[in-house]
Amino acid sequence: MTTLLVSHHACIDHDTGSFHPESPDRLRAVQRVLEAEDFMMLHREDAPHVTREQLLRVHPMSHIDSIFDHVPREGHHHVDSDTILSPDSGEAALRAAGGMIQAVDEVMGKTVRNAFVAVRPPGHHAELTTAMGFCLFNNAAIGAFHARAQWGAERVAVVDWDVHHGNGTQHIFWDDPAMFYASTHEAGTFPNTGFANETGAHGNIVNCPLRSGCDGEGFREAFSDRVMPALRAFAPDIIIISAGFDAHVMDPLANLNLKVGDFTWATQQVMDLAGEICDNRVVSVLEGGYDITALASCVSAHVRTLMEH
Numbered sequence: 001m002t003t004l005l006v007s008h009h010a011c012i013d014h015d016t017g018s019f020h021p022e023s024p025d026r027l028r029a030v031q032r033v034l035e036a037e038d039f040m041m042l043h044r045e046d047a048p049h050v051t052r053e054q055l056l057r058v059h060p061m062s063h064i065d066s067i068f069d070h071v072p073r074e075g076h077h078h079v080d081s082d083t084i085l086s087p088d089s090g091e092a093a094l095r096a097a098g099g100m101i102q103a104v105d106e107v108m109g110k111t112v113r114n115a116f117v118a119v120r121p122p123g124h125h126a127e128l129t130t131a132m133g134f135c136l137f138n139n140a141a142i143g144a145f146h147a148r149a150q151w152g153a154e155r156v157a158v159v160d161w162d163v164h165h166g167n168g169t170q171h172i173f174w175d176d177p178a179m180f181y182a183s184t185h186e187a188g189t190f191p192n193t194g195f196a197n198e199t200g201a202h203g204n205i206v207n208c209p210l211r212s213g214c215d216g217e218g219f220r221e222a223f224s225d226r227v228m229p230a231l232r233a234f235a236p237d238i239i240i241i242s243a244g245f246d247a248h249v250m251d252p253l254a255n256l257n258l259k260v261g262d263f264t265w266a267t268q269q270v271m272d273l274a275g276e277i278c279d280n281r282v283v284s285v286l287e288g289g290y291d292i293t294a295l296a297s298c299v300s301a302h303v304r305t306l307m308e309h
Contacts, residue, residue, distance in 0.1 A: 014092035047099030100143035124166030162244020165194030244287035
């Protein structure tokens with residue numbers, strides 16, 4: 001079995017406007033780097049549309065309708081100052097969430113070993129009824145709930161190393177003891193959530209805020225000492241990675257100092273544990289990362305590590 005890459009050209013057509021950090025060039029760079037010879041063995045598929053039923057496992061109809069009702073025929077609609085809709089945003093959001101569904105189906109069905117979902121808009125800031133932080137629907141949570149509903153997964157874990165706390169995933173998982181969320185993120189930055197004492201209604205949330213300027217040593221310590229033991233104890237049936245790469249030292253939107261090797265190491269840690277506890281079932285989905293060169297390098301290393309396990 002090989003690694004699956006799920007993406008779709010429609011995700012490039014989501015236009016956030018000039019100078020917006022969450023730009024189509026992000027996905028262009030990711031797709032370009034994954035065309036290199038090193039990645040010839042990837043199994044590639046276009047992301048399908050997510051269905052309303054699949055969206056409704058996470059988001060109420062009022063939220064779904066609100067997103068599509070506000071997609072403009074031309075120009076832009078601002079959900080908030082940072083979260084923007086353009087005429088093709090609805091299609092992109094359907095493909096982004098649908099890519100997660102496809103990846104979960106193939107990993108749980110054992111037609112591939114693991115998967116990387118290269119899509120935009122990202123998802124981990126989207127709460128049950130609120131689009132925010134560049135995110136419309138919560139792709140990781142949609143994949144998690146699909147794994148339970150369609151494949152009978154009793155426990156699903158999301159590990160999030162984006163530099164910004166995934167407030168949306170935490171919000172959605174908070175009261176559900178069968179869903180686990182762990183996050184490493186920069187303290188004191190958007191969305192100003194993810195304090196260490198936010199542990200969920202059932203102790204199913206693990207937050208590891210990192211001080212501004214923290215480097216790979218501090219990140220690896222938090223990941224080794226807090227995230228991995230809790231993940232092992234939870235013993236999920238599948239692990240979803242919210243793979244943001246904006247903790248890289250070159251990223252303009254935050255102030256952590258990670259390097260490519262730190263993301264490679266974290267990927268290896270998750271894959272090693274997945275091999276022990278959940279038959280290697282891992283689905284990774286792109287979240288943040290706003291320095292185009294750093295993003296491409298990090299994704300290249302991340303996917304290569306997925307392929308090697």
